[in-house]
Amino acid sequence: MFKFELLKTSKDSKARLGKITTNHGEIETPIFMPVGTRATVKTMTPEELKDIGAQIILSNTYHLFLRPGTEIIEKAGGLHKFMNWDKPILTDSGGFQVFSLSDNRKITEEGVHFRSHIDGSKMFISPEKSIDIQNILGSDIIMAFDECAPYPASHEYIDHSMRRTLRWAERCKNHHKNVDNQTLFGIIQGGMYKDLREISAKEMVDMDFKGYSIGGLSVGEPIDLMTEILDYTTDFMPENKPRYLMGVGSPDYLFEAVERGVDMADCVLPTRIARNGTVLTHQGRIPIKNAIYKDDFSRLDDECDCYTCRNYSKAYIRHLFNVDEILGMRLATIHNLYFLIDMMKNIRESIKGDYFLEYKKDFYKKYGYK
Ligand SMILES: O=c1[nH]cnc2cc3nc(NCCN4CCOCC4)[nH]c3cc12
Numbered sequence: 001m002f003k004f005e006l007l008k009t010s011k012d013s014k015a016r017l018g019k020i021t022t023n024h025g026e027i028e029t030p031i032f033m034p035v036g037t038r039a040t041v042k043t044m045t046p047e048e049l050k051d052i053g054a055q056i057i058l059s060n061t062y063h064l065f066l067r068p069g070t071e072i073i074e075k076a077g078g079l080h081k082f083m084n085w086d087k088p089i090l091t092d093s094g095g096f097q098v099f100s101l102s103d104n105r106k107i108t109e110e111g112v113h114f115r116s117h118i119d120g121s122k123m124f125i126s127p128e129k130s131i132d133i134q135n136i137l138g139s140d141i142i143m144a145f146d147e148c149a150p151y152p153a154s155h156e157y158i159d160h161s162m163r164r165t166l167r168w169a170e171r172c173k174n175h176h177k178n179v180d181n182q183t184l185f186g187i188i189q190g191g192m193y194k195d196l197r198e199i200s201a202k203e204m205v206d207m208d209f210k211g212y213s214i215g216g217l218s219v220g221e222p223i224d225l226m227t228e229i230l231d232y233t234t235d236f237m238p239e240n241k242p243r244y245l246m247g248v249g250s251p252d253y254l255f256e257a258v259e260r261g262v263d264m265a266d267c268v269l270p271t272r273i274a275r276n277g278t279v280l281t282h283q284g285r286i287p288i289k290n291a292i293y294k295d296d297f298s299r300l301d302d303e304c305d306c307y308t309c310r311n312y313s314k315a316y317i318r319h320l321f322n323v324d325e326i327l328g329m330r331l332a333t334i335h336n337l338y339f340l341i342d343m344m345k346n347i348r349e350s351i352k353g354d355y356f357l358e359y360k361k362d363f364y365k366k367y368g369y370k
């Protein structure tokens, strides 16, 4: 089953409160979704994810198709069982990874021919194949197969790519049978061109998907351009369906997205930078490996009450990174994910209490944003 309830829209912005109900549980929006590319949110157990308040996680069709392959996951009884996660899962359709990970790929009307980034073997994914793989994975929310066009790109290239993605979306919708257990989202493309975004949004809305992603953003464009295109695009999206901005996961991008009516977002950023020793705090990012933290016995962030902040000091976590101990990456990941998930909880509360823009202003001031 799938239901989206719009609970409240702000008076002074497009920020809104919602609730999604799926077979594996409810999701309060706006929501940040941790990314578990290869059936794991790196370094985290499912129990730890639940402890920090994760309501839904992402996994990638491309990666799981290559390893371990759909046969293994099918035998395991699907992705939820395989990875021991009983809450909602959303899977990306494979398009983005094909374009960002593999080389000498060839895009045809039929689908994309590419070489595996692991062993170079010839592979092919089509809209139908992507739906079949996601069906075997058993994720609650699945994405239409699309081309995330590069940035920058000509109007002509984006026009051609966006219209092919529309035809692929139609094929996905026609091929998707497991509608009671899996909900298919369309992905709106159109690059940085407002006329093409309008065409893509209107045609996607006419296909009547249960929810819509805004794709083709967070691909290296300046934040002002991302927010301008996003603001324009959400105006063409139905109020009563979830809006999912793909690939966004730093505090400013999340605030800007929520302000423009986005309900869901995902990104590898918090987990990726955590493994590299960059920690998110209310005063901005800190490089925990830096020697200045050698004998700093305070917690990572004095406003955070995550497991890491309640039990360990900056000095200890810096030591772990300094001697390359795996626990360092785990503790930083727990904190960074909690930081964003807790920030989204505060954002939901601020929408409920009609002080979202004030909360954003206070957060930006402390964080050091403009
Ligand atoms: O149009 C899209 N279609 C399907 N999946 C996507 C995933 C996407 N992910 C990003 N951006 C991710 C940028 N990351 C920021 C952090 O470092 C890794 C890359 N943009 C994306 C666009 C699409």
Ligand SMILES: [Zn+2]
Residues within 6 Å of the ligand: 300, 301, 304, 305, 306, 307, 308, 309, 310, 335, 338
């Ligand atoms: Zn913390």
